[in-house]
Amino acid sequence: MATERGGRDSESDAPMTANDRYEAHLERSRAVWDRWSDWYGMSERDFEPIREAAIDRLDLQPGDRVLEVGCGPGVNFERLRGEIGPKGELVAVDYSPRMLENARERIETHGWENVELRHTDAARAAFDEPFDAAIATLSLSVMPDVRRTVENVFRSLHSGARFAVVDVRPAPSGPARVLNPLVRRFLRWYANWNPDGDVVDALATVFDECEVVDTHMAGISYTVVCEKRDAG
Numbered sequence: 001m002a003t004e005r006g007g008r009d010s011e012s013d014a015p016m017t018a019n020d021r022y023e024a025h026l027e028r029s030r031a032v033w034d035r036w037s038d039w040y041g042m043s044e045r046d047f048e049p050i051r052e053a054a055i056d057r058l059d060l061q062p063g064d065r066v067l068e069v070g071c072g073p074g075v076n077f078e079r080l081r082g083e084i085g086p087k088g089e090l091v092a093v094d095y096s097p098r099m100l101e102n103a104r105e106r107i108e109t110h111g112w113e114n115v116e117l118r119h120t121d122a123a124r125a126a127f128d129e130p131f132d133a134a135i136a137t138l139s140l141s142v143m144p145d146v147r148r149t150v151e152n153v154f155r156s157l158h159s160g161a162r163f164a165v166v167d168v169r170p171a172p173s174g175p176a177r178v179l180n181p182l183v184r185r186f187l188r189w190y191a192n193w194n195p196d197g198d199v200v201d202a203l204a205t206v207f208d209e210c211e212v213v214d215t216h217m218a219g220i221s222y223t224v225v226c227e228k229r230d231a232g
């Protein structure tokens with residue numbers, strides 16, 4: 001279905017429903033991330049120390065089963081797999097087929113047998129078994145419904161499991177806020193960033209415990225670690 005930004009279906013001129021907007025955002029994300037997939041390697045190391053610190057916060061153990069949400073080309077795989085070892089399991093989901101092709105190449109190059117890729121919308125993915133931990137780096141904020149995605153991750157975790165999230169947003173306070181109109185525009189153009197999705201708020205609402213453990217670049221980049229408490 002062809003759609004316009006203004007909230008109307010460009011073919012029928014009918015107002016777009018919430019579901020139409022969801023599907024339109026998802027399709028734009030697929031197109032944007034398919035397009036960037038050829039170039040992503042040039043910048044994938046930019047967040048390396050931040051990613052590594054987030055993975056450390058998961059306190060992974062050999063044999064753990066881990067979910068990666070919006071894995072892109074698999075930038076985090078080596079480190080995650082290093083923590084869970086050959087007996088652990090990493091299930092990584094992404095909606096861009098071309099990002100997943102790059103992730104598959106990485107898996108084949110390393111000969112990893114316990115990294116599974118799924119082409120799916122992270123908000124709608126269903127899993128047979130719960131995970132011991134989950135991670136999303138630079139991905140939640142580009143999804144069409146952040147809250148729904150976080151709820152799905154929550155459902156997919158064991159009690160006691162952690163979810164580490166690295167993401168970006170306009171500067172929350174301080175003089176850097178003057179740059180926010182530019183930051184918003186850039187993120188929307190570059191990443192199909194979702195201006196209606198407040199990642200920190202969604203995490204705090206859905207999870208029992210959440211803490212912003214790290215911020216960088218005047219708070220534009222942040223790491224949140226959440227925990228799903230033991231039932232009872």
Ligand SMILES: C[S@@+](CC[C@H](N)C(=O)[O-])C[C@H]1O[C@@H](n2cnc3c(N)ncnc32)[C@H](O)[C@@H]1O
Binds near residue numbers: 029096
């Ligand atoms: C900025 S990239 C981040 C990739 C990787 N996590 C990293 O840290 O480099 C965002 C990724 O989220 C994926 N994505 C966007 N919307 C998605 C959705 N609804 N479900 C699953 N993946 C999605 C994109 O295809 C893209 O690969």
